[in-house]
Amino acid sequence: MDMIAQKRAPIYEALERFRKMRIVPFDVPGHKHGRGNPELVELLGSKCVGIDVNSMKPLDNLCHPVSVIKEAEELAAEAFGAAHAFLMVGGTTSAVQSMVLSCCKKGDKIILPRNVHRSVINALVLCGAKPVYVNPDVDHHLGISLGMRVSQVEQVIRENPDAVAVFVNNPTYYGICSDLRTIVHLAHEYNMKVLVDEAHGTHFYFGENLPVSAMKAGADMASVSMHKSGGSLTQSSYLLTGPNVNAGYVRQIINLTQTTSASYLLLSSLDISRRNLALRGKESFGKVMELAGYARKEINQIGGYYAFAGEKKNGSSIFDFDTTKLSVHTLDIGLAGIEVYDILRDEYDIQIEFGDLGNILAYLSIGDRKQEVERLVSALADIKRRHHKDKTGMLSQEYIPPKVVMTPQESFYASKESLPLEETKGRICSEFVMCYPPGIPILAPGEEITDKIIDYIVYAKEKGCSMTGPEDERIERLNVLREE
Incomplete structure (x- = not known):
């Protein structure tokens, strides 16, 4: 990676030049740098509202980039080790759907685990492709679905050699990874594309001692939620493609559904965040892993809770584990994860990412500090003391294999x-x-x-x-x- 080039942030730099020009706006948006909406300026600040502008020649156009957005894409592709990178302003949902729609048309088969985000199945509603599910293994103690076993993937590929693509979560919400390199190799033997949902794996590209990233594993396309662990604004993501994908066609697919009025707040946040991670990601994510390790150790010492990590690796359905994830099993204190989630928010002013029937997930990233983690640990100890009860009769199963009847x-x-x-x-x-x-x-x-x-x-x-x-x-x- 060219670290000198990575110091650039072309969209951000163009917006700074634009700000100094004092342009008179006879274009959209209609708030005209905030003058027409003072309450919005009060909420967001004049600096923010002043760069909420429309596409214009000096700022390029996301639908057909030729200057600063094109430069930003090239820098992102280099930073992520991809052949091409697309800046996405419709969230990773939009990126995931663009991957599926780029590979699948009506009647095509796509192989995928059933524990995918709804955006994947939404894409099948749009294009009419047929899902062929690989039911993931389940950890019956934790009640969570795991990765896909290579043997299962291989069997489904052999039974469906006409499938056009294999879709993989890398990692799951809980931090669990399948053997991505082997799955890529198997799929490519049958001329199938490999599409990877890396909504929760941005840091794989910039940290050390983490599971392999999609691009490094040889996948064809990957959707990366830069706004999750990467620090950009909510709804901003990247779609990455490998060398054997027609980037021009992917752009056409993206333009079928993505807005023609892309927010420069989102675009500049992607540009700045990519620069930040390229220059400082290794150090930043090293601290996140250290913080997560500290939190797991403290939570496990409370008793009753189980903050799980790499000890769960089995070389198959848990091939690897993302150690930045702080997933905690709560059933042994007699509370569903969603109950702990609600108590943390309502009684302790702590907002975690989610709670399901047996677990909670506290999302750690580059913006977290030790004092907040200590507050979480102390709240969990207090909740156990105040709310602990018998767990008899509680459900834990998070995954129920589906009976698929129609597309x-x-x-x-x-x-x-x-x-x-x-x-x-x-x-x-x-x-x-x-x-x-x-x-x-x-x-x-x-x-x-x-x-x-x-x-x-x-x-x-x-x-x-x-x-x-x-x-x-x-x-x-x-x-x-x-x-x-």
Whole structure:
């Protein structure tokens, strides 16, 4: 990596030049550098609102970059070890969907684990591709889904040699990685593209002693949430491509759905954050790993909680582990993860990333300090002392293997009817149901509804999980395919 070049931030520099020019705005946005919306200026500051501008020649255009955005893309590609990098302003959802839509058309098969983010299945609704699921292993103590075993991936590839792509999470929300290098090798033997969701793996490109990144493993495309562990503004991400991908075609796919009015606040934040990680990432993520290790040790000494890490590696479904992740199992103190999540926020003013039925995740990144971690540890000790109870009868299973009957697209657009949740057993769902975060569907369009799934949804609602997806906002009814 050319560290002198990485000191550049072309979009940021262009905005600084623009700010000094005192341009008279007869273009959009209509707030005209904030003059028309004083409350917005009060909230965000004049400096911020003053660079909320539209695409213009000196600032380039995200739909067809030829100058400063093109330079920013080239610097990002170099920093991430990619052949090309696209700046994305629709979040990693947009990047994930662009990967799938670039490879798949109606009727194509795509091999993927079922514990993908909803954005992947949304893309299948849009393009009509057929999912071929590799059911991930489950850790029954923790109640979480793991990575894909290579043997399972190999079997599914051999059974579906006409599939066009293999999709991999690297890592999962909990920090678990599959054997990405081997999966890439297997897929490429069958001329399948490898698409990687690295929403939670930005730091793999810049830290040391972390799992392999998608680009280093030889994957064809990767979606990277720069706004998660990378420090850019919310909703800003990168889409990376390898040498055997037609970047011009990918740009066309991105432009099918991405805004033509890209926010320069988001674009400049990507540019500045890439520079920051290229210059200081190794040191910054070293501190994050140290902090996470300290937190795990302190939490495990409380007793009852289990903050898990690399000791779980098994060379297969947990091939590697992201040691920046602070995942904590809570069931042994008699509380669901979502209950601990709510108590931390409501009684201790601590906002963690999410809680599911058995675990919580506290997201550590370059902005965390030891004093905040100590506050979290002390709150968890206090919660155990005040709220500890017997765990009998508590559910832990986070993953229920689906019964796929139809493609997501066929079922999403099919004739449907709304039924009370308890009357849907045996019917085919035509919408999504998930807890958010993490946004992994419990039910996706085209899957059969079972007793286990109904029980899970009812239990998750009772425990306070944020349920999303269905048309009915109370999630008391589900849309199912109408029976002829």
